[in-house]
Structures are given as C-alpha cells and as structure tokens.
Amino acid sequence: MIELVSAARCVTCDKCVAVCPTNVFDRGADGVPVISRQQDCQTCFQCEANCPTDALFVAPHTHPLPAESSAHDEEHLRRTGLLGSYRRDIGWGHGRTPGAARAVGPALSPSGPPLIS
Amino acid sequence: MTLELDADVLVVGGGPAATWAAFKAAEDGASVVLADKGYCGTSGATASGGTGVWYVPPEPEAREKAMASREALGGYLADRRWMARVLDETYDRINELAEVARYPFPVGPDGEPLRNGLQGPEYMRRQRIRVRRAGVSIVDHSPVTELLTADDGAVAGAAGYQRQADRAFRVRAGAVVLATGGCAFLSKALGCNVNTGDGALFAAEVGAELSGMEFSNAYGIAPEHTSVTKTAFYNYATFYRADGSVLDGAGSQRGRSVIARTLLASEKVFCKLDRADEAAREAMRRAQPNFFLTFDRLGVDPFTQPFAVTLLAEGTVRGTGGIRIVDDGCATTVPGLYAAGDAATRELICGGFTGGGSHNAAWAMSSGSWSGRAAARFARALGPSARERRVRAAGGAGLRPTGTTSSVSAAEVVAAVQAEVLPYDKNYLRHGDVLRTALGQLDGTWSAVRSGLRAEGTDVVRARQAAAMVAHARWMYTSALARSESRGMAKRLDFPDLDPAQHFRITSGGLDEVWARPQEVTA
Ligand SMILES: Cc1cc2nc3c(=O)[nH]c(=O)nc-3n(C[C@H](O)[C@H](O)[C@H](O)COP(=O)(O)OP(=O)(O)OC[C@H]3O[C@@H](n4cnc5c(N)ncnc54)[C@H](O)[C@@H]3O)c2cc1C
Ligand code: SF4
Ligand code: SF4
Secondary structure, eight states, X not given: OXXXXXXXXXXXXXXXXXXXXXXXXXXXXXXSEEEOOGGGOOOOOHHHHHOTTOOEEEOSBSSOOOTTSGGGOHHHHHHTTOTTHHHHHTTOSTTOOOGGGGOOOOXXXXXXXXXXX | XXXXXXXXXXXXXXXXXXHHHHHHHHHTTOOEEEEOSSOTTTOSHHHHHOEEOOOOOSOHHHHHHHHHHTTTTXXXXXXXXXXXXXXXXXXXXXXXXXHTSOOOOOBOTTSOBOOSEEOHHHHHHHHXXXXXXXXXXXXXXXXXXXXXXXXXXXXXXXXEEETTTTEEEEEEEEEEEEOXXXXXXXXXXXXXXXOBOHHHHHXXXXXXXXXXXXXXXXXXXXXXXXXXXXXXXGGGOEEEOTXXXXXXXXXXXXXXHHHHHHHHTTOOEEEEOTTOOHHHHHHHHHHOXXXXXHHXXXXXXXXTSOEEEEEEEEETTSSOOEEOOOSTTOBOSSTTEEEXXXXXXXXHHHTTOOSSSTHHHHHXXXXXXXXXXXXXXXXXXXXXXXXXXXXXXXXXXXTSOSSSSOOOOHHHHXXXXXXXXXXXXXXXXXXXXXXXXXXXXXXXHHHHHHHHOOOOTTHHHHHHHHHHHHHHHHHHHHHHHHOOSOBTTBOXXXXXXXXXXXXXXXXXXXXXXXXXXXXXXXX
C-alpha cells in the first residue's frame, strides 16, 4: 500500500491524484497530496511510477504498515535505493530509456520466444 | 449540477479493450467519449500487470499449432473461425503499435524484433495519448453506474458519478461499448480492484445475456500479503512445506490446486525460484520489473530464500466468462450495446480456460477494435436524431431499492460476497453441495441489496460495485451447477470427468431470477 508522501520532494503537480485508479489521494491544503483512503489502495505502484520527483513509496504489503515501519523512513528508502526504484526500472523519467525496449526475458520453453512482459 | 455530454459512441472503461474501441470508433469518424472509473492509462489489469500477447505470424503451420495448443485445455468450446480472426486482428494491431504508435518493442538476441508482449505502464500510457490524439474525449474518475435506454429498448447512453468533481454525469450516445474488465471481487490481485463486474450488471439490467460464467475461478499466485499476481516465473519454482520438504505435485500450471489444498489445511506453502539458472535470473528482471518490486521491497532473494505464497482470486479477469456476444462486431443481444475485453465472454477463442497466457490481451485488442468500429457504424445508421431520443435510466440494485429503509451497507454486501467467492473450498475446488449452499446465501444477499441498499452521491459507486459483485457470483454458481461435469477450469469434485454429452456453452442472465441454460456451440 501507499505508505509515504514526501513533502520535501513533492512539487505539487497533482499527477498522483490524477492517476491513482482507486482515488486514494486528495490534494492537501498546501498542495501536497494526502493519503485519504489508504484502505482503497490496490498496491499497483502506478502513483510511484508517475511521480516526477520520487516523492512516493508504495510498500508491497496489501495491509497498512505500523508507524515504525521503514516504509515511512525516507532517508532509509533513499539510502537503500528503493525510493523511485520502480520508475528507474521501467525507464521512466528524463534521460532514461524505456524499460520496454530492453525487456528481453528468458524463454519459458526451448522452442518459444523470449518473454518480453 | 449534472454534467451532460453526447457522442456517437460512448466507451465505458479505460483499459486495452476500451482504448482500442475508442480509437477505432474515432478512426471511423465517430465522435467518442471514453469514461473510466479510474484513470485511462493506469487503470485496469493490463496497465499494472503487463501482458504476453498471442502474436503469431501468419504462417499456416505456426497458426495451426497456436490454435490446437489450447483446445483440450479449454474443453473444446473454442471456435476455430474466431481464433483465426483474433490471430489476424492481433497481428495487425501489434504491428500497428510497433510501426505507427512506435511502441518500443525490444530486439532479440538474433536481431529479430520481438512483439509477443507489452509492458503494462508503457502500453497503456501510449494508448491514452493515441486515443486523445484521435479526438476522443476522455473523462477520468468517472465510473458509469447505469445504462440509459430509448423507448424501443435500444441502449442510448449511460450515467455515472464523477468521484473527484463530485457530480453526476450523463452521456447520450448512439451506441455504447462496455469494456469494464472482468470481476476479481476486490481481492487486491494486481490492478484488479477497479474490476468489480459493473459492465455485466449494466448489461443484464437491459436484458443482455452472459456466457461461460462457470469459467470464473482463476486464482493467481502472489507472495503472501502482497499484490503482484504475475505467474509466468513460477515455472521456475519449487514449492515447499514449512518443514522444508518439497510439496509434491505443486506447480504453477498444473498443480495450483495442490497449493490451494495445502493452504486450506492451514499449512503455509513456501516457494523458491530455484530452477532458474544465472542467465535466466538476470533476464527475468528485465522482462518483469514489477514482479521483482515485491521481493526487493520485502528484502527477499526469491531465487535462494523461501517465501510464503498465497492465491488471489482473479475471477473473470483471467477466467473466460462474460457478456454474451452474438456477431462479428461484438454486439450483445441488445441493440446499441457492445462488449469487449474481459467484460465479454472469451470462450470463442479460449473455451473454458485461459489462466496465464496471451489470449486475454489478444482478445482485448481484437474485440475492442471490432466493437469500436461496429458501434460507430450502428450510431451512424441511427443518424443525428439518435440524440433526441427520450431516455430512461435502467439501473436497479443499489440505485433504486424497492424498500423504503436502508438496511444494508455496501461494505457489508462486499464482505458477504467475498465470503462465498474467495475461499478455495467454495470457488476453486468446487462441489455441488457447497455451491448450492453458497448460492442460497448469495440469493439472500441479493434480496437484501435489492430492497435495502441505498446510497447518495459518490457512495453510489460503491453500492453499484457491491451489487455487481453479488450478481456476478450468482451467475457464476448457477452456471457452475448447470454443468454436472468437469470441463476447462470449471472443475467439479462431485463430477471429476468430462462428459461428452455436455459439449455446450452455458448462457445465463437475470437478476431477481437468475437462469442458466445450455447453448449449442456454433461458429
Ligand atoms: C497480474 C496479471 C497478469 C496478466 N497477464 C496476462 C498475460 O500475460 N497475457 C494476457 O493475455 N493476459 C494477462 N492478464 C489478463 C489481462 O490483463 C486482461 O485480460 C486485460 O487487462 C483485459 O483488458 P480489459 O480492457 O478488458 O480490462 P482492464 O484492463 O481490466 O480494464 C478495465 C477498465 O474498466 C474500467 N472500469 C471498470 N468499471 C467501470 C465503470 N463502472 N465505469 C467506467 N470504467 C470502469 C477500469 O477502471 C479499467 O480502466 C493478466 C492479468 C493480471 C491480473
Ligand atoms: S506526483 Fe509526486 S510530485 Fe506530483 S503531487 Fe504527487 S507526490 Fe507530489
Ligand atoms: S499504489 Fe496504486 S492504488 Fe495505491 S495509491 Fe498508488 S496508484 Fe493508488
């Protein structure tokens, strides 16, 4: 589930508010999005993929994590390279090559083509 | 204030089926509105999951092999003519993506372009751009909640509620394409919580029929307490018991039921992708970055460290049942109403089984394209007076309760449905006695919804989702009981064998009275 919105990184572009398929965010008074309906989060990572400043973190768990979880520790997430890792891996963002262009996986059967998705 | 729009064609949904429908209708000269519950480009199963695609070059031998490969699995209910059409259409659409839309397909080790799959976020982001450039008006965060019909019963538009703008909206249209995806019962399988079977409910309310609803018990593997139900790489898995011994017979393709049985016995099932060699491991990361997100964030190396797994319901997303279509343009039995993608039955190309594998994506782009073109033609034939038609709102359960008091909440209804459709011992490992009891419960829930589920404003959306899920579950189990044999994914513990005498499809429908009946398999 969505666990972190970094007010320090956010440039208040409203992108996450727009793209979240299940309408989890509201725009806060200061322009920084607020997680208003976390229970509706479907853990799809779309907000993170679309945030231009890597201000969001989606934990893989489908239940909310306790306050002391490292999913809320921005510095830890940055240091471990997890913050923004999805956007990096799919090659979104300025100067990056779309991951789709190099998505050559293994072939599941000897005669089959490599998996590319 | 209600937002009023009009169009030749209204497309309901925002995934691959919807975007292809909107694009092809616009290309055909129609004015098009596309209304998505979430956001067209990120919403739906494909946008988050990504898909392998049934892309087979038009070489007779390869095509023959592709068609033959799934016939037995699907219980011989697929149709060769439809398979051939979908293979042709998919081949063309994928090449259109490569050559016109410039989707960045990768190049294989031998320099060959590879076109057998699509990365979800990349594909759907581009679909959104393409659809907008074609002149389609996209309205996001605008779940449709009911259809509108004209005096002659033809579908003439739809109404819904804009969640973010907090206002009702209505679109009058010459024809409507339902591309709302399947129904995964809010199981939190990847990208699927927008897929609550809404389109099937709308369709049934105007008298359309469903088909293949017994083929509705797909379950995807995911690490425990997580969402990513990408399953291809479990081909490299060994499954273990808690004590480290190998779980005999467990597997991803054959043997998922062994996992279900073990989980039902309150035992955990563990997994390691220990059959992938070094080269495969590296390549896997490139092919499916979303698959590895979960592991990286759990701090687990899936190749060397065991992790607990679960099975999440994917209902008709990776099942095959859906709205029955009656012609090559994906028309339903109701004039002016078309269905595409997971919202429509996929039996024509898969019979009673899909699960993993690229037929779903091929079906979404093919049925989407056909329905968009056919809807545009239908609207054109009606002429401009179509927009002057008097319309009537067709929605019932959750919108216009028959009772006067509010006696049940959407959340209670969702919990009641989930209790009947998520458990493996009810929906996955099916037995007639269990199905009958579950259906009795669901009928009771439907009555409660019909008389006492009411909602206002944006809550209408949740009420309608809940109603759609109950309706879906009742068609599923009524159809499953009508098939006293095991065929495709509709396996019955009490009838474990295929019965050649039941080589038919099962059509279903109805709301207060649900029905199911055999339908001859014809081309
Ligand atoms: C994890 C995963 C992996 C998969 N992998 C593969 C694969 O490798 N190959 C393959 O062929 N298939 C695969 N599938 C299946 C495939 O994703 C679906 O068949 C495909 O997405 C269907 O497309 P669709 O457009 O019909 O539905 P979706 O992509 O689910 O889109 C449905 C759309 O309808 C919208 N909607 C729903 N209700 C309403 C409403 N009331 N009003 C307005 N809009 C509404 C939703 O917001 C969404 O935009 C996979 C599925 C999952 C879950
Ligand atoms: S997408 Fe990122 S930068 Fe934009 S509003 Fe959301 S958190 Fe802030
Ligand atoms: S992970 Fe998906 S559902 Fe959750 S907040 Fe982000 S976009 Fe919304």
